[in-house]
Structures are given as C-alpha cells and as structure tokens.
Amino acid sequence: MYKKKICKMYYGKPVAWMDEIINNCNKLKKHEWYFTFFTDMPMESFENVEIVKSDTKWFSNLVREKLGIDYDLHFTPEAKYPLSKHLYDLWPTQGVLFEDYNKGYDFWGHGCMDIKYGNLNKWLNDEFLDQLDIFSNDPDAICGPFSLYRNEEKVNELFKEIPNWEGLLEGPPEDLPMDEYWMTKIVREARDEDRIRFVSAFWQGKDSMMLHFNKTKQWPK
Numbered sequence: 001m002y003k004k005k006i007c008k009m010y011y012g013k014p015v016a017w018m019d020e021i022i023n024n025c026n027k028l029k030k031h032e033w034y035f036t037f038f039t040d041m042p043m044e045s046f047e048n049v050e051i052v053k054s055d056t057k058w059f060s061n062l063v064r065e066k067l068g069i070d071y072d073l074h075f076t077p078e079a080k081y082p083l084s085k086h087l088y089d090l091w092p093t094q095g096v097l098f099e100d101y102n103k104g105y106d107f108w109g110h111g112c113m114d115i116k117y118g119n120l121n122k123w124l125n126d127e128f129l130d131q132l133d134i135f136s137n138d139p140d141a142i143c144g145p146f147s148l149y150r151n152e153e154k155v156n157e158l159f160k161e162i163p164n165w166e167g168l169l170e171g172p173p174e175d176l177p178m179d180e181y182w183m184t185k186i187v188r189e190a191r192d193e194d195r196i197r198f199v200s201a202f203w204q205g206k207d208s209m210m211l212h213f214n215k216t217k218q219w220p221k
Contacts (some may be wrong), residue, residue, distance in 0.1 A: 002126055002146065005105040007036045007098050007158035009087045010113050011056050011073070013039045017114075024116055025049050031121040036101050046077055050101075056083075063090070065099045069166045081173075088144050089169060089178040095149060095156025102151055109148040110179075116211045123201075123209040124148065132199040134187060138207065139200050141184045145176070145212045155196065163185045 015021075018041060025035045026160065029048035036050045037043060038059060045051045056073045063071040074084045090097060091110040107129065129148075131156050134188045149155050159165060162182045168174060176182065181197040191198040203209035206220075213220050 001032045002102065002106040003032045003034065004107045004109065004120075004124075005034045005036065005102050007038065007094055007101060008111055008113060009090065010037065010039045010041065011059070011087075012040075012075070012082055016112055016217075018043055020045055020116075020219045021113070022049050028117060028120055031119070033117075033120055034105070037054070047083070047087040052101075060172055063097065063169075066095060066099070067101055067166075067169070070170045084172070085169075086173045086177065088180075091144060091147075091179040092142070092159035092162075092183040093169075095151065096159075099156070105151055107148050108151050109146065110144070111147075112145045112212065112214065114212060114217060115145055116213065118209050118211070120205070120209060121217070123203050130217050131197065133196040134198045136187075136198070136200040137203055138180075139202055140188070141200065142180050142187060142198075144179045145204075145214075146210055147179075158186060158190060158196070159183060161190075 022043065025048050026049065034048045036052060038052045040053065040055050043051045055074065058114055060071050060073045063069065063073070072084065075082050077083050094110055095102065095108055098108070099184070129135070133150045135148040137143040162168070163180065168178055168182070187196070187198050190196045204212060211220055
C-alpha cells in the first residue's frame with residue numbers, strides 16, 4: 001500500500017477544532033495516511049500525526065534554506081490577513097520545501113486546516129494512484145484544499161517552471177495565487193506535453209472524500 005503524507009502550515013490564533021483535527025487524521029492511519037503540521041498551535045504529536053512546533057522565524061529560515069529565496073513570514077496585525085504572506089503560495093513547493101519530512105513516502109499532499117476527511121482510500125486506492133502523478137480534487141485545476149503529488153523529482157521540481165516563482169514568493173501576496181492559478185497552468189502544460197499524468201475529480205461534500213467547511217468554520221458533525 002502506498003504511503004501518503006499531507007503537510008499543513010498554520011500560524012496564528014488556535015482554531016476551535018484542534019482536537020477534532022487529530023482524531024480525524026488518526027482514523028486514516030490504517031490506510032497509510034500520515035500528517036505533519038508546522039504550527040505554533042498548542043497541539044501534540046499522536047500516532048500518525050506529527051506536530052512540528054515552530055514560529056514564523058523558524059519557518060522563514062526553512063523556506064530560505066530549502067528554496068534559496070529571500071523569505072520573511074511575519075505577523076502584520078493591521079492587515080486584513082495577519083500573516084504577511086499567503087502560505088498557500090508555498091503549497092506547490094512542498095516536495096522540495098518538506099523533502100526531509102516526505103522521505104519514505106510515495107505521495108505528498110497539501111491542504112487547509114478546515115478540512116474533514118472521509119475514507120480517503122475509498123477514492124484514492126492504490127489501483128487509482130498507479131495511474132497518476134498528480135491528483136487534484138478540483139476539475140482540471142490544482143485544488144488548494146486537497147491535491148496529491150507523486151514524490152519524485154520531476155513532480156517535486158515542477159513549480160520551478162512558474163515564471164518568476166522566486167519573485168512571487170519573495171514579494172507581498174499577489175491577487176493570483178501560486179497554487180490554484182500558476183501551478184494549474186504549469187500542470188496542464190506538462191500534462192498536454194505528456195510529461196506527467198494529471199487526474200482530477202470533485203469529491204467534496206457530505207459522505208464524500210472530504211468536506212471543506214471554509215464557510216462555517218465549525219467542525220461538521
């Protein structure tokens with residue numbers, strides 16, 4: 001069975017459903033799904049969930065070291081979004097950024113904190129994953145809340161084909177996100193050139209693969 005790792009990044013005010021996140025992820029252990037959270041929230045590692053307790057300074061240093069760019073993540077309380085940058089812009093880079101944490105895993109993925117997972121293997125079983133290099137839970141586009149990538153160099157380095165990716169990450173947040181806009185363009189091009197196998201779907205909602213409760217911000221019952 002393939003081993004899958006999903007890494008999530010979050011800094012700031014603790015979310016109300018911290019304990020629910022851990023419990024939900026633990027249910028997927030038997031299906032070889034593992035999770036790493038980079039966060040300053042008061043969470044503890046448990047079973048298949050690894051908590052990397054860190055702050056924005058530590059995280060900025062990691063980005064500089066792994067991606068070789070001038071990166072400074074910090075809080076700006078007066079802004080609409082307290083963090084100075086959009087962390088989701090880093091999602092396509094996670095094959096390189098978190099390479100040390102992804103070692104030994106066949107696939108890596110990214111996602112939001114406001115996600116409740118169903119039985120992922122019902123949808124993403126080994127037979128299905130055999131047929132792809134990148135899976136996105138959004139038709140023909142990279143899905144920020146859930147995308148999965150084969151852990152190999154040609155996939156991990158794909159984000160470097162984004163024009164001026166270094167400048168996009170070094171500068172202030174842009175209107176066009178790196179994950180769902182720029183990475184989508186690059187993945188489509190690579191697929192059309194037969195360099196990667198890109199498969200997408202839309203398995204979201206109640207009794208489905210995952211539920212993104214970004215509208216309510218309340219853990220679904």
